[in-house]
Each structure stands twice: as C-alpha cells, then as structure tokens.
Amino acid sequence: MSSTGTDRSQQTKSGVAVSSVAPDSLKSSGGRMSADDRRTQLVAIGLDLLKTRPIHDLALDEVAAQAGISRTLLFHYFPSKREFYAEVIRTAGQSLVRAPAFADADDTPERKVRRLIEGFLNFVEQSRDGYRSLIRNGSGGDPEVMELIDGIRTQLVPRWLDAAGLTDTPPVRLAVRGWLACLEEIALSWDPQQVSRDELVDLLTASFFAQVDAAAPTGS
Amino acid sequence: MSSTGTDRSQQTKSGVAVSSVAPDSLKSSGGRMSADDRRTQLVAIGLDLLKTRPIHDLALDEVAAQAGISRTLLFHYFPSKREFYAEVIRTAGQSLVRAPAFADADDTPERKVRRLIEGFLNFVEQSRDGYRSLIRNGSGGDPEVMELIDGIRTQLVPRWLDAAGLTDTPPVRLAVRGWLACLEEIALSWDPQQVSRDELVDLLTASFFAQVDAAAPTGS
DNA sequence: ATTGTTATTGACACATGCTCAACAACAATG
DNA sequence: CATTGTTGTTGAGCATGTGTCAATAACAAT
Numbered sequence: 275m276s277s278t279g280t281d282r283s284q285q286t287k288s289g290v291a292v293s294s295v296a297p298d299s300l301k302s303s304g305g306r307m308s309a310d311d312r313r314t315q316l317v318a319i320g321l322d323l324l325k326t327r328p329i330h331d332l333a334l335d336e337v338a339a340q341a342g343i344s345r346t347l348l349f350h351y352f353p354s355k356r357e358f359y360a361e362v363i364r365t366a367g368q369s370l371v372r373a374p375a376f377a378d379a380d381d382t383p384e385r386k387v388r389r390l391i392e393g394f395l396n397f398v399e400q401s402r403d404g405y406r407s408l409i410r411n412g413s414g415g416d417p418e419v420m421e422l423i424d425g426i427r428t429q430l431v432p433r434w435l436d437a438a439g440l441t442d443t444p445p446v447r448l449a450v451r452g453w454l455a456c457l458e459e460i461a462l463s464w465d466p467q468q469v470s471r472d473e474l475v476d477l478l479t480a481s482f483f484a485q486v487d488a489a490a491p492t493g494s
Numbered sequence: 495m496s497s498t499g500t501d502r503s504q505q506t507k508s509g510v511a512v513s514s515v516a517p518d519s520l521k522s523s524g525g526r527m528s529a530d531d532r533r534t535q536l537v538a539i540g541l542d543l544l545k546t547r548p549i550h551d552l553a554l555d556e557v558a559a560q561a562g563i564s565r566t567l568l569f570h571y572f573p574s575k576r577e578f579y580a581e582v583i584r585t586a587g588q589s590l591v592r593a594p595a596f597a598d599a600d601d602t603p604e605r606k607v608r609r610l611i612e613g614f615l616n617f618v619e620q621s622r623d624g625y626r627s628l629i630r631n632g633s634g635g636d637p638e639v640m641e642l643i644d645g646i647r648t649q650l651v652p653r654w655l656d657a658a659g660l661t662d663t664p665p666v667r668l669a670v671r672g673w674l675a676c677l678e679e680i681a682l683s684w685d686p687q688q689v690s691r692d693e694l695v696d697l698l699t700a701s702f703f704a705q706v707d708a709a710a711p712t713g714s
Numbered sequence: 715a716t717t718g719t720t721a722t723t724g725a726c727a728c729a730t731g732c733t734c735a736a737c738a739a740c741a742a743t744g
Numbered sequence: 745c746a747t748t749g750t751t752g753t754t755g756a757g758c759a760t761g762t763g764t765c766a767a768t769a770a771c772a773a774t
Contacts, residue, residue, distance in 0.1 A: 306721055306770060328635020330550040333761060344723050349763065411640065413631045415548020420631065444688040445697060448680055452701075455679030460672035468664040477665060477709050481672075484704030489697050526739060526752055553730060564754050569732060 313351050315341055320362040325404035329359055329414040360419050366408045367426040373397045384479065386437040391457070391478045395471070398461045406462055430454060440486060449489035453482055533571050536561055540582040545624035549579055549634040580639050586628045587646040593617045604699065606657040611677070611698045615691070618681045626682055650674060660706060669709035673702055 307315070319340050323332055334355055338345040352358035373393060381389070398405050413420040431450050435442055440450075457478060464474060527535070539560045543552055554575060558565045572578035593613060601609070618625050633640040651670050655662055660670075677698060684694060 309721075312721080330635065334763095335761075343721095345762085346724080346764090347722055350721075353763095355762070407635065411631070411633050411635055413548075414550065415627065415631055415634065444685075445693065448684065448689060448694075449697065449701065451683055452676035452680035456672040456676035456705075459675030460668055463671060464668065465664075469668060473665065474668075477669065480708035481669065481705055484708050485676075485701050488700035488704050529752075532752080554732095555730075563752095565731085566733090566755075567753055570751095570753075573732095575731065 309351070312341075312343075312347075316348060316351060316358070317361055317365055320358060321365060321408075324359075324362055324412075325401060325407055328407065328411070334358070356416055356418065359414065359416070360422060363408060363412055363419055363422055366404075366412075367422065370397065370409060371426060371429050383437065383439045384483070387434070387482055388475060388479050390434060390437055391475055391482075394457060395461055395475070398458075402462065410458065410462065427451065427454060434482075438482070438486065440490075443490060445489045446486055449485050453485045456481070456485075529571070532561075532563075532567075536568060536571060536578070537581055537585055540578060541585060541628075544579075544582055544632075545621060545627055548627065548631070554578070576636055576638065579634070579636070580642060583628060583632055583639055583642055586624075586632075587642065590617065590629065591646060591649050603657065603659045604703070607654070607702055608695065608699050610654060610657055611695055611702070614677060615681055615695070618678075622682065630678065630682070647671065647674060654702075658702070658706065660710075663710060665709045666706055669705050673705045676701070676705075 316337060319337050320332075323337065323340070334345050334348055337358075338348050341348075348358070352361065409423060409426070413423055428451075431447055431454070432442070434450050434454070435446070440446055460474070460478065469477075536557065539557050540552075543557065543560070554565050554568055557578075558568050561568075568578065572581065593616075629643060629646070633643055648671075651667055651674070652662070654670050654674070655666070660666055680694070680698065689697075
C-alpha cells in the first residue's frame with residue numbers, strides 16, 4: 275500500500291483559512307496531479323464557492339470546472355456530494371477553532387475573555403457571509419454535517435471555561451454554550467453604525483460574566 | 495399508478511406544536527378539492543415531512559404522493575419548490591410567534607419574562623426536531639427563507655422588551671436578540687437529566703435580566 | 715520494453731425540478 | 745337539457761444534476 279511516504283488519510287497539512295486560500299490550489303491545472311494535492315485543491319475550491327452560495331445551489335460540475343477536471347474525478351476522491359461538503363465544513367471548522375491564538379497566562383480572567391471576544395469578532399468580520407454560510411447555516415440539514423458543526427461548538431466551550439477560570443459543571447457548560455450562540459448572533463446582526471465596536475466588546479464581556487454568574491452564583 | 499385508493503392512515507403522529515392545521519387536511523386524497531383546502535393540505539404535509547427531513551432530501555414527488563395528487567398539481571399551487579418551502583416555514587413561524595399569548599398585565603416584569611421562557615420551552619419541547627429543522631436550520635441557504643426566519647426573530651424581540659418593561663434602544667435590542675439565540679441554543683441542547691427544568695428556568699430568567707442589564711446598566 | 719498502478723475521462727442510468735398542452739369535473743347560462 | 749366557461753387535474757417531456765462503469769492515458773518499477 276504505502277508507496278511514496280505520503281499517507282492519504284492524513285492530509286491535515288492544509289491550514290486553509292475561511293477567507294484566504296492558497297492561490298496555487300485554485301489554479302486550474304488540467305494535468306495529472308498527486309492525490310493529496312488534488313484533494314486539497316478541491317476542498318479549497320469548495321470552501322471558496324460555498325462561502326457565497328448555499329450547498330444545493332452549487333453543482334459539482336462547477337467545482338470540477340474550476341479545477342479543470344471532469345466531474346467523474348471528483349467522485350473518485352469523494353464518494354458523494356455530501357461527503358465532499360462535509361469535508362469542506364470540517365476544514366472551515368478547523369480554522370475557526372484554531373483562530374483565537376490568545377492571551378498571556380498572566381492576564382486577568384476578564385482580560386482573557388475580552389481577548390477571546392475580540393478574536394472572534396475579528397474572525398467573523400473577515401468574512402461575514404462565509405461564516406454565516408458555512409458555520410451557521412452550513413448544515414444544509416444533513417445530520418452528519420449538523421453533528422460536525424455541533425462538535426465544533428462543543429470544542430469551543432472548554433476554551434472559554436479555561437480563559438474565564440471556571441469549573442466545568444453542567445449548568446455552567448450549558449450557560450457558556452448558550453452564550454456562544456448569543457455571541458454568534460450578535461456578531462452577525464451587529465451594525466457598527468448603531469453600536470460602536472468598543473461598546474460592543476464591553477457589552478459582550480459584561481454579558482459573559484453575567485451569564486455564568488447566573489448559572490453558578492459566585493455569591494452576591 | 496398507486497393512485498387515489500391508497501389510504502394513508504399512517505401519517506406521522508408527531509407533535510402538533512409547529513402545525514396548527516385541521517387534521518382532515520391530511521387525509522382526503524385523490525378527489526377534486528377546493529383550491530384553499532388543497533393549498534393548506536399541501537402545506538400541512540410539507541410541515542409534517544420537513545420536521546424530520548432536510549429540504550434537499552425531500553422530493554416533491556413524495557409530497558404529491560402523500561396528498562394523492564400528481565407532482566404537476568403542486569406546481570399549479572406553488573410556482574417553485576422554494577416558494578412551497580417558504581410557505582411552509584412561514585406557517586411554522588406563525589405558530590411560533592403566536593405561541594406565547596398571555597401575560598397578566600398585573601404581573602411583575604420578572605414574572606412575565608418567566609412565563610415567556612416557560613412558554614418557549616413548552617413550545618420547543620413539543621417538537622424538538624421540528625423546531626431545529628424548521629426554524630434553526632431551516633433556511634437551507636435560501637436567502638428568501640433566511641429573510642423570513644430573520645423576520646420571525648425580529649418579530650419576537652418587541653414581545654420580550656414589552657414583557658420586561660424595557661425601552662427600545664439599539665444596544666438593548668441587540669442584547670435581547672442575542673439572548674434569544676442563547677435561549678434557543680440552550681433549549682435545544684438542554685439535557686433534563688443533567689439540569690432540572692426549574693433550575694433551567696431560574697438560570698434563564700437570571701440570564702435575561704443580567705444580559706439586558708449589561709447592555710443598559712440600571713444600577714449606576 | 716513490459717508490466718502494474720492510478721489519475722483521469724466519456725458515456726450512460728436515474729432522479730428531480732419545472733413546463734406545456736390537453737382533459738375532466740363542476741357551475742352558470744340560455 | 746345543452747352549451748359554455750371556469751378551474752382543478754394530469755401525463756408526457758425537457759433540462760439539469762448526482763452517481764456508476766468500463767476504458768484509457770500517464771507514470772513508476774522491474
């Protein structure tokens with residue numbers, strides 16, 4: 275099996291962000307390509323296209339065309355459209371989870387949380403529509419993908435618990451998870467002309483601690 | 495073939511939460527029907543089917559089959575699949591917006607909010623999957639439907655502002671809107687075995703007021 | 715040069731959204 | 745009762761899109 279040192283199941287090397295893609299990967303080179311390169315190229319193209327278009331509006335013909343290959347080849351790399359889509363979402367999710375490269379361990383909990391909020395806002399601002407399409411409305415109803423997105427959110431919770439220095443109890447986790455949805459919604463429906471960014475960060479920071487305090491009162 | 499004669503005694507009995515249609519509408523097959531009855535019947539069937547299945551997995555053939563009519567007739571009543579889908583979502587949304595119809599004017603704001611929370615929880619509990627499919631992940635990426643769902647949420651905000659006796663400012667509205675997302679997420683990911691219902695209602699009530707207070711401090 | 719591997723493709727089968735022209739049931743008219 | 749008009753209803757057909765299969769072309773190793 276293993277021929278040229280490259281393992282097929284392990285192509286996680288691509289740190290493709292939701293907004294920026296390696297330009298080379300998109301070039302339509304009709305020629306023969308290595309399996310790994312082809313796969314990552316296809317995912318990158320899907321990532322790019324699905325940022326502005328819902329899944330059921332995207333024909334695999336288009337992806338194939340952009341890659342300069344036939345539709346059949348796409349099915350050689352991904353068993354179905356859903357699988358292809360799932361892979362795209364998975365990649366997008368990775369870049370979200372990795373996004374917040376935060377803060378000094380010396381900072382106070384409040385400052386750490388603040389940093390996370392700012393990081394998240396930055397991430398969303400980079401590609402509002404992309405985020406909305408891929409993470410928020412990206413499930414397309416597919417249970418497998420729903421599971422995926424759910425997993426991404428679940429992965430996020432401990433980061434915040436950690437930053438805020440909270441102990442992990444069911445109510446607190448529930449509260450944080452809910453608050454993340456709140457953060458998402460606010461970040462997406464936020465209009466900078468009505469509420470300034472600083473105001474927003476203040477609001478969200480206060481909101482966070484108020485929320486966890488409501489879940490596990492620290493004493494009044 | 496398989497035409498008119500087939501009886502559909504086995505129509506999913508799932509909760510009536512999201513649907514408020516006369517049960518008769520689903521039964522009668524084949525025969526000639528008044529336009530209004532046919533329309534509502536079709537929407538009811540769509541409502542039923544879409545509670546457990548994503549939009550792009552639902553073939554109009556199936557809807558037509560359940561109604562005992564041809565696919566062509568469906569297109570006579572709805573110009574496109576998207577329009578049909580939109581109508582279904584619209585109907586589901588109405589029953590959500592209408593759901594909480596109460597609140598004694600004499601109650602304290604806290605009690606009113608509590609009631610709203612309980613009402614929402616009831617609503618979601620009646621058909622968890624239906625809610626998730628139709629309101630949360632129901633957009634399917636269609637911008638028109640996204641607009642619709644967004645509108646439903648927008649309609650909801652004033653109700654809560656009103657119940658809590660809050661003045662409508664941009665930050666407060668933003669906060670409430672975000673909190674509604676939080677409520678939704680928590681209601682959907684809540685596990686009664688880990689957090690009791692009373693505990694949850696307490697948590698949410700406290701969370702609500704903490705949230706709006708973070709947006710528009712009342713103390714200082 | 716031969717052989718084996720695999721990236722790649724064109725043709726085909728099948729499902730599904732959507733259109734068109736015709737048909738059938740029913741109400742209103744003389 | 746016959747005629748006419750309205751409208752609920754349908755089957756055949758087009759267009760697009762997913763997924764399959766067998767065959768081919770490029771490359772590596774013997």
